[in-house]
Amino acid sequence: xxxxxxxxxxxxxxxxxxGAGMAKVLAREGCRLVLHYNQNDSxxxxxLAEVEALGAKAQxxxxxxxxxxxxxxxxxQAWSLFDGLDGLVNNAGVVTKTTAVNDSxxxxxxxxxxxxxxxxxxxxxxxAQACIRADQPGAIVNNSSIHGQATCEWFSAYAASKAGLDAxxxxxxxxxxxxxxRVNGLAPGxxxxxxxxxxxxxxxxxxxxxxxxPAGRYGNVEEMGEATAYLLSDVTSWMTGSIxxxxxxxxxxxxxxxx
Ligand SMILES: NC(=O)c1ccc[n+]([C@@H]2O[C@H](COP(=O)([O-])OP(=O)(O)OC[C@H]3O[C@@H](n4cnc5c(N)ncnc54)[C@H](OP(=O)(O)O)[C@@H]3O)[C@@H](O)[C@H]2O)c1
Numbered sequence: 286x287x288x289x290x291x292x293x294x295x296x297x298x299x300x301x302x303x304g305a306g307m308a309k310v311l312a313r314e315g316c317r318l319v320l321h322y323n324q325n326d327s328x329x330x331x332x333l334a335e336v337e338a339l340g341a342k343a344q345x346x347x348x349x350x351x352x353x354x355x356x357x358x359x360x361x362q363a364w365s366l367f368d369g370l371d372g373l374v375n376n377a378g379v380v381t382k383t384t385a386v387n388d389s390x391x392x393x394x395x396x397x398x399x400x401x402x403x404x405x406x407x408x409x410x411x412x413a414q415a416c417i418r419a420d421q422p423g424a425i426v427n428n429s430s431i432h433g434q435a436t437c438e439w440f441s442a443y444a445a446s447k448a449g450l451d452a453x454x455x456x457x458x459x460x461x462x463x464x465x466x467r468v469n470g471l472a473p474g475x476x477x478x479x480x481x482x483x484x485x486x487x488x489x490x491x492x493x494x495x496x497x498x499p500a501g502r503y504g505n506v507e508e509m510g511e512a513t514a515y516l517l518s519d520v521t522s523w524m525t526g527s528i529x530x531x532x533x534x535x536x537x538x539x540x541x542x543x544x
Contacts, residue, residue, distance in 0.1 A: 288519030290315035293367040297321040297350075297408065298377025300328035302478030303428065306506025307374055307513045308332050312341035314514050319363045319370065321377065323349050328479075342367075350377060350404035351396055360411035369419060372517045373412045375405035376428040378446075380480075382439040394442040401446035406453055409468070413461050422465030426516045427454050428509075429470045429528060435536045447472075451528050458526030467525040469516045474532025476504040496543055499534030 294311055298304040300322035308318055309332075318336055320343055322329035329345055336343045344366040348359035364370055378401045383393050409425050416423040432440050433447035451470055458468040475494055477485040484490060485503065495501050512531050515521060530536065
């Protein structure tokens, strides 16, 4: 995709799932990658080996985003590895289900908001400041979710974090547009990843979801990577403040009975 060759991109949460898929697509597009992870050492080693096998230059950084005080140091390290960054993909996140029974203290709610909302806010702010100091443009992709737009029971923390991320995407796009920094969001639907294979790949579950999605199937991490490459590339040079929903039509369909 136009304008990606040689670009330096930080992807958070690249040790599994969608982040690992994004890394492979961006490696194929010729990007140099800074791959972030938190706990999954073997996962990040696998992503690193796969992107290097595709010919990409890549480096790894670790950070637990529950500790928001660690973010400035983490970003400084990420920025230094290739002497700057052109793109940032805020992908790391936790998918939590909160109920009155399992989260009466609000601890899980606070942790979800820290990792899914405040961390990307702070990382993007560090990225924008560094781009402005270096007098260079930049592109940010925030991996949100359809839960930012339409949600259901148990997702109060998760949906709040993603709706907040969509709001930040728009505000930061407005604030930083004049500096040549674009900020867009991706809102994936149901994408099986290692974390959910056990549940989503059961034939009865696959049939249940397929019947409710106009495209008739789940998405895959490769498709999320392609959409991310699109948002980082020059093809979308006039696109900022947008949320790209990519869900096989799931939320376009109302809650009507199956016909
Ligand atoms: N899969 C879907 O259907 C779907 C749909 C919509 C949106 N999304 C979004 O896609 C993103 C990736 O999720 P995924 O489905 O690919 O799940 P995943 O495979 O579990 O990936 C989550 C990533 O986030 C990192 N992470 C989790 N907690 C962290 C923390 N405290 N500090 C720093 N990093 C942390 C993980 O790192 P370690 O494992 O190394 O600790 C991992 O790399 C999330 O933002 C999620 O909300 C997913």
